[in-house]
Amino acid sequence: MDKPKLTERFAERFNVDPAKLFETLKATAFRQRDGSAPSNEQMMALLVVADQYGLNPFTREVYAFPDKHAGIIPVVGVDGWSRIINQHDQFDGMEFRSADTRVTPDGAKECPEWMECIIYRRDRSHPVKITEHLDEVYRPPFEGVGSNGPYRNSGPWQTHTKRMLRHKAMIQCSRLAFGFVGIFDQDEAERIIEAQATVVVEPQLADLSQIPARTQGLVSKLIERAESSGAWNSALEYAQEHFQGMDLTFAQQQIHLARQQVPAPLEARQAS
Structure with missing residues (x-):
């Protein structure tokens, strides 16, 4: 059959x-x-x-x-992440630990400086531990100018700061523990789109002489994989997590330029 x-x-x-x-x-x-x-x-x-x-x-x-x-970016809600973690046949429990030090980011509630997630697998002798630091994942309130003048909108990072940090730790730990790939939470998806927007308006290409050979090599591999599988969003996500400063700008620009060279029909077929 x-x-x-x-x-x-x-x-x-x-x-x-x-x-x-x-x-x-x-x-x-x-x-x-x-x-x-x-x-x-x-x-x-x-x-x-x-x-x-x-x-x-x-x-x-x-x-x-x-x-x-x-x-399209496949966004998985927190309930979805909880489901795929709990239904994994090797999942054997989860713990959270947090820093004693408390910080209060701009516009947010008091929160531990970092939070650690620990996931146990039945087929592993050692658990997987991931620590997420608030200063690396926190998103400040959105600010803009409307018809009535400047305004500031709070989001979940302001109203549920500790919960958002816990979600971040859980999701990142589950990726390493179980190899979950190609899916994102909404916060990550929004950051990917922001990175795309940043690349589009970047007026100057990064100076190659200022980019280490190792970074150039990693970016070339990212682009090769994205071209073969259509995983452009994953390439941008990897760049955001592993590069900073000029290296990040270079990576985003090169990924964006390479993606522009892919014919639209082919990209659509790869994405499906």
Whole structure:
């Protein structure tokens, strides 16, 4: 007996017609922030992720987050991360530890300086430990100028500072413990889009003479992998986590320029 196709297999989970499921997800769970429906290519990319990790889009465990290059970023909510961690057959518990030192970032509540997540696996003799420092992940309030003058909007980093830091530690630790790849939380997705926007308006290319050979080599490998798999968002995410200053600017610029050289139809097929 042939294995059911992706949409058929996914529809079987909810006992609905595949075509009806596809259109319903387009109009509801996978509808984009501007109210538009995702393309068929974007839909397939999201369904692949939902199917791979057993996530339920109807309960917002996974949803669409469009980037600035007509692509899609699969965003997994906190409940979704909790599900894939707890349903992993080697998961054997989780602990959190936090710093005694407290800090109060601009506009936020008092929070531990760092938080550590510890995940135990049944098939490992040592647990995986990850420490997330607040100063490396905190996002200040959004500031802008409207018709009534300057304004400042608070977000979850201001209203739920400790919880956001805990989520960051849990997600990063689970990636190392279980190898979860190709999925992001909303905070990460927003940072990816901000990085894309930054690259677009950058007036000058980074001076190669100021970039270490090691950085240039790593960026070349990132681009090669992104070109072969269409994983441009993952390449930008890696750059944000591993580079700083001029190295980060160089990496973002090179990834952006390489992506522009990919013909649109090919990129769409790779993303699906």
